[in-house]
Amino acid sequence: MAASIAPAVAPEDWVARSLRAVWHPCTQMKHHERLPLVPVARGQGAWLYDRAGHRYLDAISSWWVNLFGHANPRINAALKDQLDTLEHAMLAGCTHEPAVELAERLAALTGNTLGHAFFASDGASAIEIALKMSFHTWHNRGFADKQEFVCIANSYHGETIGALGVTDVALFKDAYDPLIRHAHVVASPDARLTQAGETAADVARRALEHVRSLFDARASRIAALIVEPLVQCAAGMAMHDASYIAGLRALCDEYGVHLIADEIAVGCARTGTFFACEQASVWPDFLCLSKGISGGYLPLSIVLSRDDIFAAFYHDDTARGFLHSHSYTGNPLACRAALATLDLFASDDVLTANARKSATLKAALAPLADHAQVRNLRQCGTIFAFDALIDDPQQARTFSRRFFENALQRELLLRPIGTTVYLMPPYILDDEELALLAARTRETFDATLAEAR
Numbered sequence: 001m002a003a004s005i006a007p008a009v010a011p012e013d014w015v016a017r018s019l020r021a022v023w024h025p026c027t028q029m030k031h032h033e034r035l036p037l038v039p040v041a042r043g044q045g046a047w048l049y050d051r052a053g054h055r056y057l058d059a060i061s062s063w064w065v066n067l068f069g070h071a072n073p074r075i076n077a078a079l080k081d082q083l084d085t086l087e088h089a090m091l092a093g094c095t096h097e098p099a100v101e102l103a104e105r106l107a108a109l110t111g112n113t114l115g116h117a118f119f120a121s122d123g124a125s126a127i128e129i130a131l132k133m134s135f136h137t138w139h140n141r142g143f144a145d146k147q148e149f150v151c152i153a154n155s156y157h158g159e160t161i162g163a164l165g166v167t168d169v170a171l172f173k174d175a176y177d178p179l180i181r182h183a184h185v186v187a188s189p190d191a192r193l194t195q196a197g198e199t200a201a202d203v204a205r206r207a208l209e210h211v212r213s214l215f216d217a218r219a220s221r222i223a224a225l226i227v228e229p230l231v232q233c234a235a236g237m238a239m240h241d242a243s244y245i246a247g248l249r250a251l252c253d254e255y256g257v258h259l260i261a262d263e264i265a266v267g268c269a270r271t272g273t274f275f276a277c278e279q280a281s282v283w284p285d286f287l288c289l290s291k292g293i294s295g296g297y298l299p300l301s302i303v304l305s306r307d308d309i310f311a312a313f314y315h316d317d318t319a320r321g322f323l324h325s326h327s328y329t330g331n332p333l334a335c336r337a338a339l340a341t342l343d344l345f346a347s348d349d350v351l352t353a354n355a356r357k358s359a360t361l362k363a364a365l366a367p368l369a370d371h372a373q374v375r376n377l378r379q380c381g382t383i384f385a386f387d388a389l390i391d392d393p394q395q396a397r398t399f400s401r402r403f404f405e406n407a408l409q410r411e412l413l414l415r416p417i418g419t420t421v422y423l424m425p426p427y428i429l430d431d432e433e434l435a436l437l438a439a440r441t442r443e444t445f446d447a448t449l450a451e452a453r
């Protein structure tokens with residue numbers, strides 16, 4: 001019999017049991033031979049508590065999903081009610097109130113421009129759906145040659161095989177290269193690329209010229225361009241000027257290419273407006289939502305699309321329909337969590353409160369701009385980031401893990417992306433928590449740099 005690679009563990013040792021039985025996401029498991037794993041016992045508000053009672057401020061909203069805190073009483077109450085009413089029913093041949101109400105309310109938030117909601121369970125599935133829908137729309141309309149996609153340099157849209165095709169992050173993609181159908185990659189509008197005398201709008205304009213030349217050459221074969229509006233989050237919180245999104249909309253209209261807005265991370269008020277696209281005063285053809293839409297409670301994703309897209313599938317012929325499905329499509333519990341989340345936005349004037357909290361956090365972080373090893377301190381809505389200047393490649397490679405460990409010692413849950421430190425906290429932090437977050441982020445940064453020396 002083959003020997004187990006893991007030694008026997010005590011029943012109360014949840015970390016060791018987890019490392020043996022649970023294959024953790026986005027993780028080289030061997031790093032956990034020395035990197036701590038937090039055994040989360042419960043959550044309350046912005047805080048997670050481990051089994052020993054230590055607390056950690058969830059400053060990245062548990063991978064950007066948690067908007068209104070853990071164990072939020074209003075979302076909890078809605079879910080308990082839903083649990084006693086209907087936990088799940090299939091959405092083919094049946095319908096139910098939570099799905100209908102959620103679809104209608106999201107459509108209303110787009111001024112009924114994006115009036116058709118297709119449900120799935122996670123972000124990558126939403127991307128797959130938008131890509132398939134775009135291709136299939138063109139196919140049904142007689143443009144079967146439109147089979148190619150365009151993504152932005154450094155973009156991240158998820159890790160299924162299809163989503164990796166429009167993702168431009170080598171670390172996640174290269175191992176699967178032979179399996180992937182690659183998209184065209186166009187220049188990044190990242191505002192950090194400004195040259196002397198340029199503004200972020202100038203970088204956006206240059207990047208748009210690149211899109212135009214690609215469209216000039218290949219628009220007849222391109223189905224859609226996909227973009228994460230305003231902030232390319234997994235790229236390291238790369239922020240760009242809103243004119244880039246308006247410019248993409250104009251180019252897509254001019255050349256007959258669909259525009260897919262991936263608002264999985266930037267939607268639900270992350271950037272200061274409910275949808276990031278609102279800041280460019282445009283709507284895409286497809287808008288993908290996930291993460292925060294269920295308040296961080298349950299897996300849910302939604303692709304919103306326009307009437308003309310829906311109409312392209314509406315036919316007597318079954319095969320012309322959009323036959324994509326997932327077993328838990330439109331799960332009533334997830335939809336009800338989303339409705340409770342939308343209720344919180346409606347009743348608590350969240351956008352105004354967020355603007356005030358962001359100004360407070362921005363002021364508290366401002367001194368970091370003078371730090372000799374900080375570059376590009378930046379903010380968009382409730383997203384804050386800065387790049388650590390670390391010359392030694394080995395120190396740079398381990399920076400994120402060491403920062404994570406040092407942050408835990410200071411009651412913060414923070415996971416830098418490479419050498420980019422970012423904060424994406426839930427919307428419920430009070431002034432004391434905002435001050436604590438800023439002060440301890442700085443302490444953690446200094447402690448991590450001191451180790452390097």
Ligand SMILES: Cc1ncc(COP(=O)(O)O)c(C=O)c1O
Pocket residue numbers: 122123124125127156157158159228233234262263264265266290291
């Ligand atoms: C912009 C964006 N798109 C898609 C995804 C994929 O979502 P999921 O992890 O739910 O598959 C993510 C996840 O971080 C994301 O940030």
